[in-house]
Amino acid sequence: MSGPMPKQAKSRQLPYLIEILTAAGLIVAPVLLPHLGFAPNTVNRILVWGLFGLGFDILFGFTGLLSFGQSAFYGTGGFVAAWLLTRAGFGNVLGALIIGMIAAAATGYLVGLIALRRTGIYFAMITVAIAEVFFFVEFNPLADFTGGENGLPGVPTPSFDLGFITLHFTDGWSLYQFIALCYFIGIVIALRIVRSPVGAIFSAIRDNPLRATAVGHNIHGYKLTAFVIAAAYAGFAGGLLGVLQAFMPPDAFTFDTSGQLVMQTAIGGRGTLFGPLVGAAVWLFLQDFLQAAMGLGAAWKLVLGVAFVALVCFLRGGIVGGLINLFGFVTGKRAAAPAEEAPAVAGQHAAEAEIAERTPVVPAPAGTKRDHRPGPILQATGLTKRYGGLVANSDLDFSVNHGELRGIIGPNGAGKSTFFKMLTCEIAPTSGRIVFEGRDITGQRITDVCQLGLTKSYQVNQLFAGLTVRQNLTIAALAKLRGKFRLDLFRKLSTVKGLSRQVEHTLHLVNLAARADTPVAELAYGEKRRLEIGLALATSPRLLLLDEPLAGMSPRERIETVRLLKAIARDRTMIIIDHDMDSLFELVERVTVLQEGRVLLEGTPEEIRTNAAVQEAYLGGVHGEIAA
């Protein structure tokens, strides 16, 4: 997904460029926009939609959660603020807006607990249903508070007594100043969030929730965070709507509100923060233009609908995304890079590049030295996995010592991958026990096990496909450095202690330093494979499982990867599954042979190579046939 790339390309020199440009734009708007046919009231409405959309874009564009129920929070915030100001005798407009925002965020938390139980289309359906409930509740049971279908008239405009002067923002361009300030603060906060570690994890969840979980992030917590952020923005914007219209309309709660927000965001460009604002401007401008100037009447919405469908079909990034691509095309720069945390990372690049040049080998972060403590680091006893009648693994006993380099081989269907999935707690065993470093981890979550220092690289690449190599590794390293959940929403990514060191170290380890800023989509297969291993490595595991790291590689890539694996093995315990026995036997110290879900044999590569039972297992009855 693309971000505000042109601005960010420049932001290497000027870190707050986007903020400054936004401020300048907001200041210039009252001078320029009237000439383009925008009435002040229209501009104010665009800003309210834009503010509403900032939170929604964090939820949808950055975290990948498409909610069709944002009206619930828009309405909640709006009506709480309006009720305070009109019925409860509360005089402070800004205070009421903030209370409305908090109420909406709290509601968002509760709704999120339910809606986020499911993902994908389920999530979309549940949010629709919940929003519909809010609409009915507002109309009926709570009609005494919300005025039912009449809404709440008489919402006052804000005024601030500064002692020597009273600022009163009444309407038109006067009220614009207040709303524009709110929008500016909103965008500053939103930019901080998407550039924070949490923002990086949001985009990881969007790209590959499975891997984000596996590298040790509590993605449910982060999704709920995004949901609450979106609800808070919606609540504040809802309150502003009442202030803007001097009346809180009941239709804030309708499904149409949610739908309009979704469409505006998609039209403007998701994942860009400014997309919803641009989308709202297009929407409201076209509404006025098509209805009044073209005399289309009610048909304007059809025109918008068709345009929307066309945009979704042909221009996925919306208007802003399209402009970014165009800019990239014209200037000859690659513009496909996902850029949400680019500014933070960008600032870091120059410094890191220098360090890298001066110190070609980045020292390993402490705590990952290979240890040769006696005894097993991992011990599995009686491990069994059944799928209905099918037994994948039965009664496996397996033990690996500290510092060991173990290989696992077995014919297809021997249950090797299932075995790995159980060890990393990706799936729960039907029976049996797994002990890692003296701790029983049976039945734990994959996230917690990764945090303990046990992870694996996948047989089929599980990368964050929309991000660069560096961003991929950053996400994995963050899990190690910050734990599985932390709300450092306003911290800069570059200030996370040890992050750049860890990422740089891993980049060198998997030999991808030269490709650090390349998007995953542009990597060659062998490079993707190495990044896959790098993702597991960046979490600093003490026990690393590699599921067919050589699969699908060319002979040359295999040689390079074996060398890489040897280097990695210096610092940790590893278990490797692979079918390439020559490479594997060269690499490992001991080999376990699985057959039909059981341990057939264990021994040194030499013992295994010459064992008759192993040859039988691999070559089937061929010997027999030849003999016969």
Added chain:
Amino acid sequence: MISWPNLISQLFNGLALGALLALISSGLTIIYGTLGVLNLAHGAMFMIGGYAGFVAFQYTHSFIIAVIAGSLFVMLLGIAMERVIIRHFYQRPHEDQLLVTFGLGICFVEIVRLIFSSQSQIVPPPPLFQGITNLGFMFYPTYRLAVVGIVAVALGALFLVLYRTRLGMIVRAGIEDSVMVDSLGIDVYRVFMVVFGIGAMAAGFAGIINAPVVSLTPGVGDDILVETFVVVVIGGVGSFPGAILGGLIAGEIISVTSMFNPGYAYVMLFAAMTLVLVVRPHGLLGVQGRE
């Protein structure tokens, strides 16, 4: 106050509504189960079925022709929609599928609004089912009884197609594992087109059957869409029996709650959905992993 006849009549209303919801949800759920696309234009399909039937009725004054015309028109529309647009979205993320079908739904609604205006239109029930029937203990509108019967027949037909034909076998296999079906040498894309047509037709058929009960407006499908979502979440995505069970549960909850206070109908429906999500996250008859 609650009286027995009143309660029973509401239970009947719930049955009629539930049967309709079951039929519409079946369409939604088999499309999702087979193609992996949640069709947010499904409510619009329901609405268009009603309008297409209305037009046919204007010309022929035959309810049966209206039903046939409404269903066929929506089926063709569904097939066209799949051929022209949806098929390009199978490889794209769920969000894009949601966005494009949502946009199409709006286009459909606005086109109908442009042609027929927002004014409500009426299709009278067929002469055979007009008036009220004496059930012995109460009087009940004949057509609503007929709706239950008609929809039951339609669901039965859908059942036969899904469980007794080769196509149905492919569809059910596709719901379990579409990659596997594809690798068996079956032209999955052709099946997808047919399934989309059948799923849309289920909604269109329900739309024209429902037209004599609730007058037609361009927005008539919007609420129905939300209700079918709840039905599918309760019943389990991709499950045909789940859609029927969920439909009946939702229909009864809406009707019975409306007897006390219509404002709480959705609240109760939502509460039921939440309960299901907490107790059985994959729906009453859903299977884990279909997401």
